[in-house]
Amino acid sequence: MINLSESELIIGLECHVQLSTLKTKLFCSCSADYRELEPNTVVCPTCLGLPGSLPVVNKEAINLGLKVAKALNCEISDKIIFFRKNYYYPDMPKNFQISQYDRVGGIPLGRDGYVNIKTDAGERTVRIRRIHLEEDPARIVYLGSISTSPYSLIDYNRAGVALLEIVTEPDLTSDEEAHIFLKKLRSIVEHLGVSDGGLQGSMRCDVNISLSGGKRVEIKNISSFKEVKKAIKYEFLRQKQLIKRGVIIEQETRHWDEVRKTTVSMRSKETEQDYRYFPEPDLVPIHISGEWINKILANLPELPEARKTRLMTQYGLPTHDAEVLTTSKALADFFEKAAELYKNYKNISNWLMGDVLRNLNELDIEISESKITPELLVSMLKLIDEGVISGKLGKIIIREVIQTGRDPRILVEEKKLIKISSEESLNLYITQVFQEYPGAVKDALKDEKAIHYLIGQVMKKTAGRADPDILNKLVRKKLAEISSSVQ
Amino acid sequence: MAVSVRQPASFCGVVGFKPSYGLVSRYGLIAYACSLDQIGPIGKNVRDVAILFDVIKGYDKHDSTSLNFDIGSASANLFNEIKDIRVGVVKEFFGEGTDERIESTVWNAVKRLESIGCKYEITSLPYLEYAIPAYYIIAMSEASSNLARYDGVRYGYRADIESDWNDVFSKTRQEGFGLEVKRRILLGTFALTAGYIDQYYLKALQVRKLIQDDFKKAFKKYDILVGPTSPVLPFKIGEKISDPLEMYRIDVDTVPVNLAGLPAISLPCGVVSGLPVGVQLIADFKDDLKLLNIAYKLERELNLKLKPRVVAGD
Numbered sequence: 001m002i003n004l005s006e007s008e009l010i011i012g013l014e015c016h017v018q019l020s021t022l023k024t025k026l027f028c029s030c031s032a033d034y035r036e037l038e039p040n041t042v043v044c045p046t047c048l049g050l051p052g053s054l055p056v057v058n059k060e061a062i063n064l065g066l067k068v069a070k071a072l073n074c075e076i077s078d079k080i081i082f083f084r085k086n087y088y089y090p091d092m093p094k095n096f097q098i099s100q101y102d103r104v105g106g107i108p109l110g111r112d113g114y115v116n117i118k119t120d121a122g123e124r125t126v127r128i129r130r131i132h133l134e135e136d137p138a139r140i141v142y143l144g145s146i147s148t149s150p151y152s153l154i155d156y157n158r159a160g161v162a163l164l165e166i167v168t169e170p171d172l173t174s175d176e177e178a179h180i181f182l183k184k185l186r187s188i189v190e191h192l193g194v195s196d197g198g199l200q201g202s203m204r205c206d207v208n209i210s211l212s213g214g215k216r217v218e219i220k221n222i223s224s225f226k227e228v229k230k231a232i233k234y235e236f237l238r239q240k241q242l243i244k245r246g247v248i249i250e251q252e253t254r255h256w257d258e259v260r261k262t263t264v265s266m267r268s269k270e271t272e273q274d275y276r277y278f279p280e281p282d283l284v285p286i287h288i289s290g291e292w293i294n295k296i297l298a299n300l301p302e303l304p305e306a307r308k309t310r311l312m313t314q315y316g317l318p319t320h321d322a323e324v325l326t327t328s329k330a331l332a333d334f335f336e337k338a339a340e341l342y343k344n345y346k347n348i349s350n351w352l353m354g355d356v357l358r359n360l361n362e363l364d365i366e367i368s369e370s371k372i373t374p375e376l377l378v379s380m381l382k383l384i385d386e387g388v389i390s391g392k393l394g395k396i397i398i399r400e401v402i403q404t405g406r407d408p409r410i411l412v413e414e415k416k417l418i419k420i421s422s423e424e425s426l427n428l429y430i431t432q433v434f435q436e437y438p439g440a441v442k443d444a445l446k447d448e449k450a451i452h453y454l455i456g457q458v459m460k461k462t463a464g465r466a467d468p469d470i471l472n473k474l475v476r477k478k479l480a481e482i483s484s485s486v487q
Numbered sequence: 488m489a490v491s492v493r494q495p496a497s498f499c500g501v502v503g504f505k506p507s508y509g510l511v512s513r514y515g516l517i518a519y520a521c522s523l524d525q526i527g528p529i530g531k532n533v534r535d536v537a538i539l540f541d542v543i544k545g546y547d548k549h550d551s552t553s554l555n556f557d558i559g560s561a562s563a564n565l566f567n568e569i570k571d572i573r574v575g576v577v578k579e580f581f582g583e584g585t586d587e588r589i590e591s592t593v594w595n596a597v598k599r600l601e602s603i604g605c606k607y608e609i610t611s612l613p614y615l616e617y618a619i620p621a622y623y624i625i626a627m628s629e630a631s632s633n634l635a636r637y638d639g640v641r642y643g644y645r646a647d648i649e650s651d652w653n654d655v656f657s658k659t660r661q662e663g664f665g666l667e668v669k670r671r672i673l674l675g676t677f678a679l680t681a682g683y684i685d686q687y688y689l690k691a692l693q694v695r696k697l698i699q700d701d702f703k704k705a706f707k708k709y710d711i712l713v714g715p716t717s718p719v720l721p722f723k724i725g726e727k728i729s730d731p732l733e734m735y736r737i738d739v740d741t742v743p744v745n746l747a748g749l750p751a752i753s754l755p756c757g758v759v760s761g762l763p764v765g766v767q768l769i770a771d772f773k774d775d776l777k778l779l780n781i782a783y784k785l786e787r788e789l790n791l792k793l794k795p796r797v798v799a800g801d
Contacts (some may be wrong), residue, residue: 051518051636054549055551056549056551088638089652090640090652093636104684152652274680278628278629278688282518282521282550
């Protein structure tokens with residue numbers, strides 16, 4: 001979290017959400033599922049921008065766009081008009097992008113919406129300026145870092161995939177808030193079923209950032225929401241240093257270098273691009289009827305806010321639990337699946353919010369990328385409930401389950417982790433320890449601390465598998481015996 | 488290109504037909520100015536043109552501006568009787584710069600319309616005066632964007648240099664495009680640039696609307712409008728390339744139709760100094776069949792037996 005004591009930070013975001021659940025691209029019938037394919041294999045004359053090709057709007061993309069606009073509380077335009085955004089760049093098949101515009105007769109799909117987020121400082125409203133549909137450019141592949149790569153390769157598989165651009169007002173004031181907003185946005189689009197945020201590059205972001213007294217700096221090319229936080233932090237420190245040295249921050253566009261984790265200047269205000277927007281003459285305006293909107297509203301799935309409330313009522317979870325679980329659709333889905341198999345809901349929630357999330361954070365992966373399943377978590381919780389392992393051991397093996405996806409029951413057996421609760425076996429260990437530490441035994445007869453020392457030694461010998469309650473009971477019993485025999 | 492059917496047809500003494508915008512798919516057509524481009528047939532006579540039109544017309548889901556509307560068979564409709572056709576002779580088409588010999592040749596054809604059941608009168612479409620600047624601003628703006636894709640990466644000519652993308656794009660385009668194309672790209676880019684778009688591109692769109700309204704009003708009174716196809720007689724190849732403004736002005740009679748998306752046909756109506764003259768008939772949007780029907784009757788009435796004449800070159 002950035003320390004704001006010295007400078008006031010203002011952040012606005014331009015998020016690009018791929019409509020990754022669409023089967024085809026925005027303006028042609030090529031598959032939109034381009035990942036992990038040979039480069040330049042899902043392409044056609046239209047998405048390659050070849051002469052003579054024409055775009056045809058994918059109606060389902062508009063449906064998904066309208067869903068998001070509604071979920072973000074936007075006003076919806078009564079017609080969809082596409083515009084050409086003209087600029088030259090190697091990732092652009094036509095050297096113009098079919099997009100939408102809010103001036104010269106243009107109107108975005110949605111405008112003037114808002115999202116409420118929960119921060120440490122309380123509830124905040126982030127206003128949404130506009131939402132529009134546009135086509136994704138091709139993907140440029142560099143050899144290592146963008147600034148040192150000797151060439152660039154172009155993969156047009158991504159070109160033409162439907163993107164939703166979501167622009168916020170400059171309502172965010174820290175990297176943490178930006179992160180919370182993006183997580184919420186992701187949870188919303190995942191609940192709507194329009195995008196899978198877990199896919200590489202399916203959610204990207206440009207950041208507008210300014211410190212009080214300085215001009216707005218735009219950072220482009222941030223390829224994941226995780227990187228946004230890092231980019232903001234870097235840019236904040238860079239600008240703060242400059243301000244400290246008396247340098248005035250000028251308006252410019254910078255590029256996020258993901259490899260070197262720095263921002264690099266792309267162009268200054270003087271060379272700011274003029275995109276020469278004009279209405280796309282190859283497409284006709286699409287009228288959005290009230291009926292169409294009503295159909296969208298009728299089929300709007302449960303959104304994170306509603307799900308939060310339902311988790312509270314259906315499973316009796318506290319507000320905080322329900323809030324954390326619904327920050328991610330995958331997490332909430334995980335919880336509900338587990339809850340079908342195991343009725344101590346609060347216990348599931350505790351484990352998810354505690355050890356599972358902590359391990360995921362440490363491993364820097366998402367629950368969808370991990371190997372743990374609701375069945376595996378429940379299997380482990382049952383091992384604890386049955387007394388086969390201790391909760392302490394559960395904390396140890398959960399990480400292995402997350403990483404390997406192996407059944408906790410098998411892990412426990414293999415590692416001989418099963419709790420030792422038989423008095424007979426524990427007494428063997430106790431006898432051994434008492435022989436090894438006669439001094440401690442003597443002290444233990446009058447000093448509580450020494451008792452704990454002895455228990456600790458047995459625990460050590462059993463590699464933590466001793467049932468603590470039974471062990472405690474047995475050690476004290478043994479000491480009592482010694483004490484009475486001495487007297 | 489928008490005027491590359493009727494005007495060449497008129498210059499060559501053949502028939503050229505531009506259908507209503509959207510009746511022939513543009514899918515596969517290399518775009519110059521998308522909102523003005525329209526594929527149309529050129530043929531020896533109206534019937535040939537109608538037969539070809541029947542083949543190429545029709546809805547195409549690959550072209551979003553394609554009309555999902557069946558106008559019927561043009562060739563079968565040619566022989567229909569016509570009567571009480573109201574013809575408007577557009578004053579502006581005989582304006583300044585029109586060759587007097589063309590004027591009188593076209594007027595002769597207009598008078599012959601009476602014999603095939605048409606009544607004519609002179610009319611005026613005042614906004615046609617602004618058609619040329621509006622047309623060229625819109626066409627060049629769209630062209631500047633349509634031609635941007637020729638960067639040497641995926642298609643066509645590529646400059647033989649090894650440098651960064653900016654250099655490769657620039658060199659490719661510098662070497663690959665001709666002078667007139669470069670001129671149009673530069674003018675079109677200018678017309679769309681912030682600070683100028685209001686006075687040029689957006690103003691041109693307003694003019695386009697006014698011209699469309701002019702036509703709409705005229706077609707409340709008339710079935711077809713007539714005038715010459717070109718204000719000048721055919722000229723030699725390359726003769727006007729050094730004076731682009733003069734060259735653009737020659738399109739004065741044809742481009743208003745493109746701005747309005749209407750159907751129009753040019754047919755030969757006589758010969759001046761051994762050079763063919765074309766008369767242009769224009770109909771209301773989607774009235775293509777009626778237009779071809781009247782053109783067919785006029786062609787028969789004129790009964791010109793034009794034969795190509797071979798002239799020794801310079």
